[in-house]
Amino acid sequence: MSDYDLVIAGGTVVTAADSYGADIGIRGGRIAAIAEGLRGAERIDATGLLVLPGGIDAHVHLDQPTSDGTVMADDFASGTRSAAAGGNTTVLPFAMQIKGQSLRACVEDYHRKAQGACHTDVSFHLVITDPTPQVLGQELPALVRDGYTSFKVFMTYDDLVLNDAELLDVFEVARRERALVMVHAEGHDAIKHLTRRLEDQGRTAPYYHGQAHAQIAEREATHRAISHAQLIDVPIVIVHVSGRDPMEQIQWARARGMKVHAETCPQYIALTAEDLRGLNMDFDGAKYVCSPPPRDADSQAAIWQGLRDGTFDIFSSDHCPFRFEGPGSKDNPRARTSFKWVPNGIPGVETRLPILFSEGVSKGRISLQRFVALTSTNPARLYGLYPQKGSIAIGADADLTLWNPTLTRTIRQADLNHGCDYTPYEGMPITGWPVRTLLAGRTIAADGRPVGTPQGGHLSRLTSEAYS
Ligand code: URP
Numbered sequence: 001m002s003d004y005d006l007v008i009a010g011g012t013v014v015t016a017a018d019s020y021g022a023d024i025g026i027r028g029g030r031i032a033a034i035a036e037g038l039r040g041a042e043r044i045d046a047t048g049l050l051v052l053p054g055g056i057d058a059h060v061h062l063d064q065p066t067s068d069g070t071v072m073a074d075d076f077a078s079g080t081r082s083a084a085a086g087g088n089t090t091v092l093p094f095a096m097q098i099k100g101q102s103l104r105a106c107v108e109d110y111h112r113k114a115q116g117a118c119h120t121d122v123s124f125h126l127v128i129t130d131p132t133p134q135v136l137g138q139e140l141p142a143l144v145r146d147g148y149t150s151f152k153v154f155m156t157y158d159d160l161v162l163n164d165a166e167l168l169d170v171f172e173v174a175r176r177e178r179a180l181v182m183v184h185a186e187g188h189d190a191i192k193h194l195t196r197r198l199e200d201q202g203r204t205a206p207y208y209h210g211q212a213h214a215q216i217a218e219r220e221a222t223h224r225a226i227s228h229a230q231l232i233d234v235p236i237v238i239v240h241v242s243g244r245d246p247m248e249q250i251q252w253a254r255a256r257g258m259k260v261h262a263e264t265c266p267q268y269i270a271l272t273a274e275d276l277r278g279l280n281m282d283f284d285g286a287k288y289v290c291s292p293p294p295r296d297a298d299s300q301a302a303i304w305q306g307l308r309d310g311t312f313d314i315f316s317s318d319h320c321p322f323r324f325e326g327p328g329s330k331d332n333p334r335a336r337t338s339f340k341w342v343p344n345g346i347p348g349v350e351t352r353l354p355i356l357f358s359e360g361v362s363k364g365r366i367s368l369q370r371f372v373a374l375t376s377t378n379p380a381r382l383y384g385l386y387p388q389k390g391s392i393a394i395g396a397d398a399d400l401t402l403w404n405p406t407l408t409r410t411i412r413q414a415d416l417n418h419g420c421d422y423t424p425y426e427g428m429p430i431t432g433w434p435v436r437t438l439l440a441g442r443t444i445a446a447d448g449r450p451v452g453t454p455q456g457g458h459l460s461r462l463t464s465e466a467y468s
């Protein structure tokens with residue numbers, strides 16, 4: 001009888017702390033040994049490959065209904081297939097409350113959609129859009145105790161925005177229940193004002209989305225969120241930080257000892273506001289409309305510095321896929337009349353890891369250890385999944401990504417597995433690509449394609465390490 005169900009042999013094991021050559025022995029879906037010369041019933045030869053903890057994408061949107069009838073391009077099946085092909089083993093999507101809806105009912109809805117469909121493990125963040133006394137007093141505390149230990153709040157969007165009093169109320173519940181609040185920090189009134197002015201001037205092309213969602217509005221909201229968190233003394237995560245100005249607010253808070261964590265995303269290192277011009281200011285720019293929008297070269301440089309120096313804890317995709325063409329797509333008749341009707345969000349769950357590896361590790365901007373920390377270990381720590389996830393250690397889930405650091409590819413929509421009909425990264429050359437993804441020791445993707453039937457489950461989470 002073999003000691004292990006599976007041995008991954010001859011690879012270079014990479015963690016957030018170090019790299020070393022070793023075999024990994026897997027038994028019962030967990031890592032049972034890390035040593036040389038292991039033998040198992042099955043063997044995968046990882047010679048020349050890096051063996052990484054599976055990617056954890058802590059910010060994805062799947063099968064979310066929208067207020068205007070636009071249909072998200074990925075459900076839980078296609079979104080997690082795409083995630084697996086991109087080297088991820090866990091994704092954290094949102095269960096988004098619709099105003100008037102019970103939070104518990106909302107969570108049950110999302111579980112129904114995800115049930116039996118997931119190729120990776122999943123765990124829901126909540127989104128609080130209607131902080132009624134019932135939600136704040138009963139439903140939210142009960143859900144946090146059930147393992148939904150993080151939730152998102154919005155400082156903009158007509159149907160999602162919370163005012164300052166509501167934010168403070170929600171922060172108070174988070175502190176009491178030891179939940180982590182994720183903040184979408186963009187100033188609603190400033191965006192509305194800029195949008196009106198641009199529309200008055202006939203500036204309605206997708207390009208102007210970038211001007212309406214000015215970095216100043218993001219900076220102001222980031223500071224406001226930080227101030228509210230300071231008043232309540234609660235840790236927060238500022239999600240999808242786009243550039244230098246909001247980063248400076250985060251650094252200001254950290255220098256004063258506040259527990260302010262930060263996330264950034266591929267669009268802020270690989271795209272700029274110029275991409276929203278499309279082909280000569282046409283509707284093609286809608287392919288890049290997301291919020292906050294991509295900024296400029298100076299902001300990209302600042303983001304790289306923040307990825308290196310620890311300003312950013314995590315690097316997530318903010319995968320929020322809408323088709324570019326066809327019914328229910330970005331290209332709906334109203335969207336053609338003004339950028340303000342273009343659905344916000346772009347796809348990226350499959351390309352997150354390759355883009356950061358190629359632009360970061362292959363180009364010498366960040367170390368391999370930092371890559372693993374940003375994309376797997378830190379999200380696991382921040383969102384209460386560590387050490388079951390995000391580590392290569394005895395007893396951890398055997399969620400592993402085998403990575404070829406020298407494989408060169410070009411990102412092409414034709415090769416991707418998401419439900420979207422375009423990628424904003426079309427034509428981008430990449431060095432370093434995942435060649436095999438294993439969830440609990442089972443292969444869920446190989447050579448850029450999902451493998452097998454859905455095996456992923458839902459994870460209940462611990463309190464965030466932000467509270468330790
Ligand atoms: O444009 C974006 N990012 N859409 C997704 C929703 C969000 O704010 O994360």
Ligand code: ZN
Binds near residue numbers: 184239240291
């Ligand atoms: Zn957001």
Ligand code: ZN
Binds near residue numbers: 059060061318320
């Ligand atoms: Zn998002």
